[in-house]
Amino acid sequence: xxxxxxxxxxxxxxxxxxxxxxxxxxxxxxxxxxxxxxxxxxxxxxxxxxxxxxxxxxxxxxxxxxxxxxxxxxxxxxxxxxxxxxxxxxxxxxxxxxxxxxxxxxxxxxxxx
Amino acid sequence: xxxxxxxxxxxxxxxxxxxxxxxxxxxxxxxxxxxxxxxxxxxxxxxxxxxxxxxxxxxxxxxxxxxxxxxxxxxxxxxxxxxxxxxxxxxxxxxxxxxxxxxxxxxxxxxxxx
Numbered sequence: 607x608x609x610x611x612x613x614x615x616x617x618x619x620x621x622x623x624x625x626x627x628x629x630x631x632x633x634x635x636x637x638x639x640x641x642x643x644x645x646x647x648x649x650x651x652x653x654x655x656x657x658x659x660x661x662x663x664x665x666x667x668x669x670x671x672x673x674x675x676x677x678x679x680x681x682x683x684x685x686x687x688x689x690x691x692x693x694x695x696x697x698x699x700x701x702x703x704x705x706x707x708x709x710x711x712x713x714x715x716x717x718x719x
Numbered sequence: 720x721x722x723x724x725x726x727x728x729x730x731x732x733x734x735x736x737x738x739x740x741x742x743x744x745x746x747x748x749x750x751x752x753x754x755x756x757x758x759x760x761x762x763x764x765x766x767x768x769x770x771x772x773x774x775x776x777x778x779x780x781x782x783x784x785x786x787x788x789x790x791x792x793x794x795x796x797x798x799x800x801x802x803x804x805x806x807x808x809x810x811x812x813x814x815x816x817x818x819x820x821x822x823x824x825x826x827x828x829x830x831x832x833x
Binding site: 640 | 723750752754759760761762763764767769774775777809811813815821822823824825826827
């Protein structure tokens with residue numbers, strides 16, 4: 607049972623344009639959502655998070671939007687840079703189990719110069 | 720750099736053998752989680768240790784076991800290895816008890832079971 611889904615395995619955008627990565631979830635008990643970025647041969651690195659009581663969180667070029675009614679979140683990267691090319695995972699966690707991150711399958715982002 | 724190290728980097732074992740993977744953090748985080756990442760998938764939660772005790776477990780059989788030491792370093796042990804255990808194993812350390820606390824991942828150990 608895949609509770610967190612990233613339905614796009616890959617995304618390719620031009621440098622300077624917007625990258626939009628999407629994530630859907632099924633469990634309404636999730637309280638927090640996080641995005642991680644992963645380069646080859648490295649572990650996932652935390653990017654940005656959002657609490658379920660908010661609908662937007664912004665950090666520099668990265669903005670996460672949460673639509674609770676649709677059980678959908680998205681990560682916007684503006685402007686995209688070649689160094690952003692990586693695998694992006696969304697993850698969810700519930701207050702009943704703060705350590706257990708439930709990850710999506712990941713989306714590989716390629717930003718072309 | 721997350722300050723989390725894992726050893727070994729790569730490992731090849733045969734079916735039925737046992738393996739021990741190690742994780743340590745420079746940050747002194749009191750909680751460690753272990754994840755299994757199969758090819759093309761996201762990491763899957765194996766279990767979590769808080770102050771040397773298992774404090775949450777995912778859908779993994781008992782042959783996956785762990786330890787956390789007083790210095791908060793950790794081990795993941797897998798007995799009776801199966802071919803499907805071939806994966807990248809990640810550990811993550813953080814300050815437990817608060818939701819949303821950032822987890823810091825190590826680079827992982829790539830395990831291949833032949």
